[in-house]
Amino acid sequence: MTWNVQRRLAFKLCDSEFVNIISGCDLLFLNECWIDNTDDLNVNEFILAARIVRSKCKGGGCVLYYKNWLHKYISIVKICADTYCWVKLDKSLFVNKLHVFILCVYIPPENNVFYVKYDCDIFDMIYNDILIFQTQGEVLCIGDFNARTGAEPDYIPLDRLDDQVLRNIGELFDYVSDECSTPRVSQDKTVNNLGRNLLRLCKATGIRIVNGRSPGDNIGRFTFYHRNGSSCIDYAICSNDILHIVSDFTVCDFNMFSDHAPCLIEVVCSLKFFNKVVVNKGNPLYMTLTIWNEECKVDILNSLSGKSEQLQILFQNICPTKESIDKSVTDLTHLINDSTKQFCSHTVKCTTVGGHCLKSVRDKPWFDDKCRELYRSYKEALYLFNKHSSFENRYNLAVKKKTYKQHIGKAKRMYLYQEGNLLHYLKKT
Structure with missing residues (x-):
């Protein structure tokens, strides 16, 4: 291929x-x-x-x-x-x-x-x-x-x-x-x-x-x-x-x-091979996803507030070096994960390829209902273009793709902006 x-x-x-x-x-x-x-x-x-x-x-x-x-x-x-x-x-x-x-x-x-x-x-x-x-x-x-x-x-x-x-x-x-x-x-x-x-x-x-x-x-x-x-x-x-x-x-x-x-x-190959499908007969592989839960927002803030002293020490110890920044980011990530996992953790089945844990973009926390609607519209346009590659179908596909990509980018930026605001709030408290 x-x-x-x-x-x-x-x-x-x-x-x-x-x-x-x-x-x-x-x-x-x-x-x-x-x-x-x-x-x-x-x-x-x-x-x-x-x-x-x-x-x-x-x-x-x-x-x-x-x-x-x-x-x-x-x-x-x-x-x-x-x-x-x-x-x-x-x-x-x-x-x-x-x-x-x-x-x-x-x-x-x-x-x-x-x-x-x-x-x-x-x-x-x-x-x-x-x-x-x-x-x-x-x-x-x-x-x-x-x-x-x-x-x-x-x-x-x-x-x-x-x-x-x-x-x-x-x-x-x-x-x-x-x-x-x-x-x-x-x-x-x-x-x-x-x-x-x-x-x-x-x-x-x-x-x-x-x-x-x-x-x-x-x-x-x-x-x-x-x-x-x-x-x-x-x-x-x-x-x-x-x-x-x-x-x-x-x-x-x-x-x-x-x-x-x-x-x-x-x-055409002169050697004869057969494809062997390997089936995992043991327990399925699971992974833990962290997905924001709006209903638990107050509980998460209270949990983080209880760690305000640790957060303050963490921010005070940051030095302008790569090693210090990397360590501070890692420590902050662990601190936030510990505070939120009881409210936002979900265990799901998954597959792996190489060292990658495979997911779809639809599993992302910013993939909202509007994203799903545009995704379905984009897939329908792809189906029509693959079936008949006319000017109308191609133009419609290009428009649907652009709309979908733009909304995905906007949703992701908004999500990251909100995450940044949360960190800023934690730093102040």
Whole structure:
């Protein structure tokens, strides 16, 4: 699977709905993650193979995961320009007994600051890499190319020599025509500069775009939507010789975590595996949530007032150093938790992935009835757009999303403001 998750990956990995989307694949490439080297990116049943963090500018960021069973068949070959990597899948996985080299890439949009800071031509670098890896095996490219190719041919049309010419030069060299027997279609009819670069790359190396050529995507679905329009910019591209082992390519439904749709690629494998579902037969896992209870407001204030002396000592001992501030914040948190847990604690069942305790944004204390109403409206708009990607449905989805996000942000800010007022009140008392 390849998916542009549009920032905040570490935060999204704590959401059970997000993890459910990615959990079914064996090889997972997530891009535009906006991560750093300190983020906890562990996911249960996945091995984190690569964490690509930009060193010269903000943005971007990619991660590559694979399932445990792939461990002895996969290796990272190279990472380039903090924006793409090459992965080798061992030839023992495939019937043709050739290694498959997978390019996992995020190409920034035109005029992005990336090109100023890194001063490189990504397509030229990828072209040189493909020429090398094609001598060692087959090539598969996945990711967000920010390239709109429309339905333009990714091969050289009518690239056949006349039979008489072939008879005359046939003894001198073999001429291999650049043909493709499977036509490509696309809902996106626009071609941009990056798209032209991608089409030139396809023609120069003999790789073919899988979008719009498979049973799971026989219309060339949009992979990105915005208020201003929709486009196809996330791709799977492979050598013409291995189109037959790409058994399917699917642009999944849009969801609430990104304006990009996840793209799922299925590849025929010679090894036979079975999926084993591990069921926890012991006691279910529980977690304790602290949720504000307005009815107990007076009791909470009385409980905190009883600790006024401890609060006063705590504030008096704060020094302008990082260690002192960290310790004071920790002590204050414990003090407030001890005073409120008997009034605001709720025990619920939960699931875990890696080191994350999975919850949904709907579990947050600021997620009020208005948030729930807007959430349902947003989900309905997503359903309609996934069913029929018309202009009206896309515009309606963009409006519903903006309204929902704005209210969520406002509700969260108001909640934090009230929490801050409570702390200020405690400091005065």
